[in-house]
Amino acid sequence: MRGDLYAADCPSRQVLDRIGDRWSVLVVSTLAGGTLRHSGIAARIHGITPKMLTQTLRGLERDGLVHRTVYAEVPPRVEYGLTDLGHDLVGLMRRLEEWAETHIADVESARSTYDARETASRK
């Protein structure tokens, strides 16, 4: 089975949402270095709320990109790591990050120009 993103009801569009999601990109990229606990991921991605991180991890686990391991300790220890499918995505996530970080100046400059023009046309 292969998806067709241009078809209205193809579920591959949901996959695109996941792999393009801001927090998913950052979490997958962070886990590329090895398994981490919730707090370990949160410490590396500044500004992500615990709730948003929990939701992102749950979505990534459901989509088969992240696996969750519970160690029977007291209190139980929970670690997150990439599945094979998740590892397959790392290269692409890194390229997305690279593009965003490299071109932020171009985008900010375009926005200033656009906003100035829109403001002028409304006068």
Next chain:
Amino acid sequence: MRGDLYAADCPSRQVLDRIGDRWSVLVVSTLAGGTLRHSGIAARIHGITPKMLTQTLRGLERDGLVHRTVYAEVPPRVEYGLTDLGHDLVGLMRRLEEWAETHIADVESARSTYDARETASRK
């Protein structure tokens, strides 16, 4: 200037949102073939509403990825095409599409397993 996606207040996160957005990916990829009118883009991306397409084009224009040209005809003809920055993004957009279309079966299978397990654990 270079962004740092792991810093809480870095605007590069907004760039990531744009380049990962489902409709932005499909519109940039569609315009890679040449300039099109609003209706021409809508005809290629099944299920996108006219309003969502308008919003997506406006966002892409503001970010400097798409340019909008108005021809002084009656009625005025408006065409959309990629800027140099937009063209620079095409390769990456195609890789996102490719990944989503190739791995949809893996993701759907993971979801079924996850949902079955969640349902069982709630009984």
